[in-house]
Amino acid sequence: MRLNPIPATMRYRFAAILLAALLALCPLAHAESTGDKIVALQTQVQQLLDLVQRLQSTVDSKFGLVQHLVEQSTDNVNQMAATVNAMQRKLSAQTESSGSKLDSVSGQVQSLNDSVDEMKSRLAKLDKQLQDIQAQLQNVQSPPAGDATTASGAQQPSRPRADGAAAADRDAQAPASGQAPPLEDTYQSGLRDYNAAHYDVAAQEFGDVVHYYPTDDLAGNAQFYLGEIDYRRQKYKEAIKSYNAVLEDFSGSPKAPAAQLRKGLALIQLNQKDSGVHELRSLIQRYPQTPEALQARSKLNALGIRINPAPRPAPSQQ
Numbered sequence: 048m049r050l051n052p053i054p055a056t057m058r059y060r061f062a063a064i065l066l067a068a069l070l071a072l073c074p075l076a077h078a079e080s081t082g083d084k085i086v087a088l089q090t091q092v093q094q095l096l097d098l099v100q101r102l103q104s105t106v107d108s109k110f111g112l113v114q115h116l117v118e119q120s121t122d123n124v125n126q127m128a129a130t131v132n133a134m135q136r137k138l139s140a141q142t143e144s145s146g147s148k149l150d151s152v153s154g155q156v157q158s159l160n161d162s163v164d165e166m167k168s169r170l171a172k173l174d175k176q177l178q179d180i181q182a183q184l185q186n187v188q189s190p191p192a193g194d195a196t197t198a199s200g201a202q203q204p205s206r207p208r209a210d211g212a213a214a215a216d217r218d219a220q221a222p223a224s225g226q227a228p229p230l231e232d233t234y235q236s237g238l239r240d241y242n243a244a245h246y247d248v249a250a251q252e253f254g255d256v257v258h259y260y261p262t263d264d265l266a267g268n269a270q271f272y273l274g275e276i277d278y279r280r281q282k283y284k285e286a287i288k289s290y291n292a293v294l295e296d297f298s299g300s301p302k303a304p305a306a307q308l309r310k311g312l313a314l315i316q317l318n319q320k321d322s323g324v325h326e327l328r329s330l331i332q333r334y335p336q337t338p339e340a341l342q343a344r345s346k347l348n349a350l351g352i353r354i355n356p357a358p359r360p361a362p363s364q365q
Contacts (some may be wrong), residue, residue, distance in 0.1 A: 052205040080222075085356055102286065117134075118203070127175065133336055142257040151154060159287055171231070171233070172231055172235065175231070188257035197311050227259045228255050228259065229264075230256065230263060230265060231260070233252050233256050234252070234253075234256050234265045234268070234269060236248075236252050237249045237252035237253045237256065237269065237272065238272075240252060241253075241272055241275070241276065246276045246279065246280065249272070249276060250273060250276050253269035253270075253272050253273050253276075254269075257269050257270050257273070261351075264297075266297070267293055267296070267302055267303075268298030268301075268302055269302035270289055270292050270293050270296070270297065270298065271289070271290070271293050271300070271305065271306050273289045274286045274288075274289030274290045274292075274293070274306065274309060275289075275309065277289060278309055278312075278313060281316075283314075283316050284316050284317070286309065286313050287313050287314065290306040290310040290313070291310070293306035294307060294310070303334075304330060304333075304334040304337045304339040304340070305339050306332070307326055307329065307330045307339070308327070308339040308342060308343055310326050310328055311323045311324070311325075311326030311327040311330065311343065311346075312346070314326060315346075315350075320350075324347065324350070324351050324352060327343040327346060327347055328343075328347075328354070330343045331343050331354065
């Protein structure tokens, strides 16, 4: 059976309906595609938020660990600083103790030297007395030929001399003024008063020795003890003047090394460390084998100043 062809009007109407249906279905498909994209984006955003939260949690835990390490390091640094401060205080105390011990030893050595000087002076005085006695005995045993005789023909013994030759030589250095005290007795009295801490009296007696007998060897010793009196009284500037007088006017005196040592120590007491160290170094160079040089080395070591070892005496050549 033959179908009738669709009229043109119907074809046009059907096409229009189909076109309208297609146009109606296109927005729905487009809307469904946009919704899927939004859902996908929301899913990705949620994943990013979860990742950020996990990252934040990791950062917080790491930051807490770092903060704990920093606090621990700070505590260790504080403990180390406290330990270093304690060591510095202990080292300072030990240095001060060593310095005080060195000063005490130096004072003891100086007191021993003073005692030796006093003993030497006493021995010299005793030797002078023995010489006087010997001279008197010789005068008694050998009277002059021109002495008068007694009625019975016996010779009258001659009168012994009051002073010996040694005393006469010593007193010859005194000025012509009758106010000059005897040198030996005045010096001995000064030593006794100095060792007994009678500094005012000792200073007067040593001053008399320096004033009345300026060229005698004992004047150099007396000048040194004047410096020692001022040093013990903590009058360091006056002490330095006396030590300089010993070094300049009595450079050959046996007290010269001790005077330079005490001068260096006095300068250090006056907070003139560089000048004091210079004096101690000069002492070591000028008198390397003396006890005073050994004391100077000990003082420099206590101050933390490196000093070259003491030179050994040169071997004797055959």
